[in-house]
Amino acid sequence: MNILLIGEFSRLHNSLKEGLVCHGHEVTIIGTGDGFKKYPIDICIKNRFLENKKLHFLAKAIHRITNISLVKVEYAYRYFKQLHKLKHYDVVQLINENSFKANPKVEIWLLKKIIKHNKKVFLLSCGADYSSIKYAFDKKLKYSILTPFNKDESLQKKSKHMLRFLKPKYKKLHDFLFENVNGVIASDLDYHLPLINHPKYLGLIPNPINTDKINFIENKVSNKVNIFHGISIANYAKKGNIYFEEALATLKDKYPDKVHIETTKNVPYKTYITLYNNCNILLDQTYSYDQGFNALEAMAKGKVVFTGAEQEWLDYYNLKEDTIVINAIPNTQKLIEKLEWLILNPDKINEISKNARAFVESHHNYKKIAQLYLDTWQKN
Structure with missing residues (x-):
């Protein structure tokens, strides 16, 4: 076809x-x-009103005054062409x-x-x-x-x-x-x-998920548990990043010798997927019931991902909580408790990472x- x-x-x-x-x-x-x-x-x-800072500023000013979006007009024109x-x-x-x-x-x-x-x-x-x-x-x-x-x-x-x-x-x-x-x-x-x-x-x-392109990385903790938090500024609120940042601040103070934290903001996709290669835990989002692409690709690599995994998802796939991914909810204290559990039980990280890869291969190939x-x- x-x-x-x-x-x-x-x-x-x-x-x-x-x-x-x-x-x-x-x-x-x-x-x-x-x-x-x-x-x-x-x-x-392509959209020049988004790619050029001066044109973007002009488009926003015109939109405020006239309620006409030059960005949308250009998209329509380029698709029409x-x-x-x-x-x-x-x-x-x-x-x-x-x-x-x-x-x-x-x-x-x-x-x-x-x-x-x-x-x-x-x-x-x-x-x-x-x-x-x-x-x-x-x-x-x-x-x-x-x-x-x-x-x-x-x-x-x-x-x-x-x-x-x-x-x-x-x-x-x-x-x-x-x-x-x-x-x-x-x-x-x-x-x-x-x-x-x-x-x-x-x-x-x-x-x-293209599991042929994504290599599984053995997820073993060496000296410190590496936690990666990639932020898209535009989606900061709806991804619940504030709860992750609050939890990480507490854990950084509480376990300075056990935790290494890396945070990035607005990096291109090709860069993003390589930056978290060395992490043990990846923080994705808190308001979802299921996993999106970022989470699934990280799971395929063998990362322990904090993301959506609500009871409805567990029931749909007939799974037990926190065995494939960690259900991340918009509650700082709960996130601290789950992260702390993994920091103090690093053997669980390797176990969950293998389960995550197997799940993606089975259900998302x-x-x-x-x-x-x-x-x-x-x-x-």
């Missing part, structure tokens, strides 16, 4: 492409590369409900072109979208990516980029997609739960996951 994957963040579409190519299919990815992360893209959509290349595919998959990063009205216009000129179109529920944000907004989860913004009024401005999906124009975009795509697929449990029983929902297909996508696309 000839397959088009629209949009990329977290490397999901790249890993899926690698799996699909192994099965003999031709795959093209179009997208932005997701800012500073710079994921590989076949047809790259590539439409002639986005035809005659057997399958098109959208990374999420705002794959073109354009204004919803323009996004619908672009989507109509994609739907008209291709055989099948599928939508991923991956990242913020109407379903997941509405579910979180209605407090159907004990905590979510909206929790930090609800707790702290000073952060509420920063939640606008997520809450926009509840606005009428984005709800219209959501409705258009659900009416016109062949089906919707969730990439993990955080997106699966809001979609259960929806007629267009085709089920959860776990994130694909990119070739197996690619076949699940192929089966789903062909049936619908």
Whole structure:
């Protein structure tokens, strides 16, 4: 089959492409590369208003005055210029409900072109979208990516980029997609739960991880337990980084001879995945129920990862708590207790790391996951 994957963040579409190519299919990815992360893209959509500091400042000033986003206008224009290349595919998959990063009205216009000129179109529920944000907004989860913004009024401005999906124009975009795509697929449990029983929902297909490219690193503690904390400034609040930083500050004072801590901020993907090679423990996020790409790739390397692993996830995979990953919740004292347990029982680090690698190989292998996508696309 000839397959088009629209949009990329977290490397999901790249890993899926690698799996699909192994099965003999031709795959093209179009997208932005997701800012500073710079994921590989076949047809790259650049945005000068984001890449140039002066133009970015100008765009923000115009947006404040007129409410017109030159960033979105440029994205729409650049995708429009590539439409002639986005035809005659057997399958098109959208990374999420705002794959073109354009204004919803323009996004619908672009989507109509994609739907008209291709055989099948599928939508991923991956990242913020109407379903997941509405579910979180209605407090159907004990905590979510909206929790930090609800707790702290000073952060509420920063939640606008997520809450926009509840606005009428984005709800219209959501409705258009659900009416016109062949089906919707969730990439993990955080997106699966809001979609259960929806007629267009085709089920959860776990994130694909290229375990052939990721070498397992024996996770043995030498003199100190090495803890790595990689921060994306834009996602600082919704990833719960404040709780990790508070916990690390306490442990650094309490165990100066037992702990080494490394923190990075806003590093490109290729740099990020090498920086944590020597760590024993990786701190990912606190508000999720399941693991995202960063966590899964680190698990494949054999790191002990603090991330989402709620009871719903344990039940889904029939697992016991803190045997594959460490369930990180937005509670500093709980994080301290779990980190302390590992620092004082370093043999557990090696045990969990081996379990983590085995889990990723079993449930997230990119070739197996690619076949699940192929089966789903062909049936619908």
